[in-house]
Amino acid sequence: MTAYSELMAFQHDTEALNLIAERLGWDQETVMPRGATAQRAEEIGALETVLHARRTDPRIADWLARAEAPDEVSARMLDLIGRSYNRHARIPARLAAELARLTSLSQGIWAEARAADNVAHFLPTLAEVLALKREEAQALADDGDLYDALLDDYEPGASARSMGAMFDRMRPRLVALRDAVLGAERQPAALDGVFPENTQLRIARICATAFGYDWNRGRLDQAVHPFSSGGVSDSRITTRVVETDPFNCIYSTIHEVGHSCYEQGIDPDYAFTPVGHGVSMGVHESQSRIYENQLGRSAPFTGWLYQRMTEAFGDLGLPDAAAFHATVNRVTPGFIRTESDEVQYNLHIMLRFDLERALIAGKLEVNDLEEAWNTRFLSDFGVAVPRPSQGVLQDVHWAVGLFGYFPTYTLGNVYAGCLNQAMRAAVPGIDESLAKGDASPATDWLRENLQRHGGLYKPAKMIEMACGFQPTEAPLLDYLEAKFKGIYGL
């Protein structure tokens, strides 16, 4: 065996063990008995210890030094393995295991705190997680920016400075648009009524099918915080059901379908290799967002959905499909990021981005976090947070150590804006098909131009290749202004 094939055989099993870790995470958030939390933390800790030992196995450095890549794909694999090795070799095994154990436990504590609206119950755990993540960042940062060191794990090549600059460019146009639509005379109606769980889930399944989700290689379950999980042949999605708000269930589902279709769309030859999964969180989010928003919240698709929901639930109390489209896209003051409309969503991200940068920099203490959140929220959104489950406790991310993850959501929106512009220019008939509940002209283009490549190209390069231009925030903002000015008659 050559050094290259030895390394790839070793990597194969590491990738398989990674998939197992993802599957355990899915289990924990969907079906695991409540009393198993502590035991699962031990299990995850043991697996993470194995994974850390593999990711930092000294043989990797030796294989990398001797390996010759036979082609471009192989060269990229070596790059990615080297990148992972260099990151993980800097993190002590003890720290990796502590982080894995703690963040497995902390998720349950966060869920309890959120359910009880009790920030104090969560803060000691958050302080521990933060301390470990700061330690990790220090191990990675080479005296550079601590936050960048964490961000780089989710979005290779991104930096807090460039993200912050982009946010600064986006904010004025988003705020102006938000203020305009909130002040508009024409205001969409809210959906009124109670929508039974089983029917919501049935429509969610129909929508997942419409967007090309392969049920033979996935399944849909419920979770407190919807997520997708797993690889090529086993990529599962979750959603949540709020009986008074069927759009929560439906659009959470379509969002996660976007993530899972990316995984399901990757060239199966890449399975169990470093290019066998989505290349970055930002590119991943571009897929979930374009499915959810540019396609799923478009007038043609909501026209089709209006018919399906009327059949399932009876009269929705809305005059026509145009009114339904406005209701789906209704912009209102609200507290929850995941329930936010497209206009305000990125403002939620900017709030988190600034707070978590301050936490990681040591400029904000966890004991002051709730007050900082509430003050900032009032300033950014003009409304006071009524309780922590609608504020600082709403997201699982910090509980499980995902500092530096939030900005990739906005990056995903930006990438989705770019991809939508390029796709619309390239593919005729997308709207006609969406109006029939068939997203395949769009999803085929995305699969062909992006999804099938998996991790083959660097994130920004991948978007540029798919779009034919360098990604910027302009297409997203243009799209948002055109769409919402239309809906609100501005």
Added chain:
Amino acid sequence: MTAYSELMAFQHDTEALNLIAERLGWDQETVMPRGATAQRAEEIGALETVLHARRTDPRIADWLARAEAPDEVSARMLDLIGRSYNRHARIPARLAAELARLTSLSQGIWAEARAADNVAHFLPTLAEVLALKREEAQALADDGDLYDALLDDYEPGASARSMGAMFDRMRPRLVALRDAVLGAERQPAALDGVFPENTQLRIARICATAFGYDWNRGRLDQAVHPFSSGGVSDSRITTRVVETDPFNCIYSTIHEVGHSCYEQGIDPDYAFTPVGHGVSMGVHESQSRIYENQLGRSAPFTGWLYQRMTEAFGDLGLPDAAAFHATVNRVTPGFIRTESDEVQYNLHIMLRFDLERALIAGKLEVNDLEEAWNTRFLSDFGVAVPRPSQGVLQDVHWAVGLFGYFPTYTLGNVYAGCLNQAMRAAVPGIDESLAKGDASPATDWLRENLQRHGGLYKPAKMIEMACGFQPTEAPLLDYLEAKFKGIYGL
């Protein structure tokens, strides 16, 4: 750290990884998407490679040589680790990985073959599994009996010779009893009707609760072949639903509850140690069987169940609780082991025992297996197997390499007979409580005298300690004769 504590820390993670492997098995048989079979085989293979490397890690021999056990519990832990090390060190890593990958795949192939009643679809895979298991047995047997080498993994201390001798003693009394009840004038009525799935599952849950199953540390799902899985804080059960036969669902559930209550009942201090799980398959089966049969199919408990089922399903077409008890315990010619009555069950085991001994000894080819099964079945049971799903394809065991496992079922029945005799002598009021749907006087005794000890004592010794006498088949046969002669008026 001492050698002992280093070894225990190492073992902790091995036990945790073992629990992960069990959880993946559960996932595969309950919720996994169909298209994930090949991927899961790769995942299991990678995990099994890690586990094999740990079980055979040369440091274990060193630690064992230097470790001093501070007490009796620790001494037993060292014994068990040494036993596992000695077994696994003989199995080449390649063979362990091949077996894990193949038996993960073969389960799906078996399920397809069973669904299609197509033996030929399964035979090539079975031949591969058998070849690998024979190779494993040869690696373990030291020129001794190949079958014993496999049996010893499930029931340490047992041998084919002693099992065979016990079967020879049991067979005449079982056959005589079977012939007597089948020829009796008084014959219980069959249950007639269609019993909706959801209601069956609701009653199954009520029964699981009645037997003390801790839902906070477990859950119930459906599977083709019911099983229990997992450890102290996460021990899950499965059942199956046949709409015309609610006893299938109910008694599969109570059976698996027996297994899981054993795990849930183990001293939590033993978690992640070699004594933190049931000591053998035979002792495990004694718990599932005593819950299912001596308690669950007793007149007092079926009297309570009769009320619950009448409330749930309406009139069952039976005159009274005594008739219901007879129906629950009805003995009829039948093909399926897991649906068999207590009288004939062990005859099913004897058939499998002889066939699998012949397969492992190389005296029977897989191509001749179906004919051998059918010939033997006709001879033992007097009826011709109509199709392979009711014959040679009915059990998953051989597909997943569990040769030597079947006799532990009968050993479990024998142990259950012993435990029942001792428990009845020691605890007053068991029947009075069972009649109220409360098994706790019995399950408390089992927990106190057996379950809490986990793997602390060797199997036969454990039963002897709990019962106060050396286990024999006599109590089981006495119990069966008394019970069935009563029901059949003989």
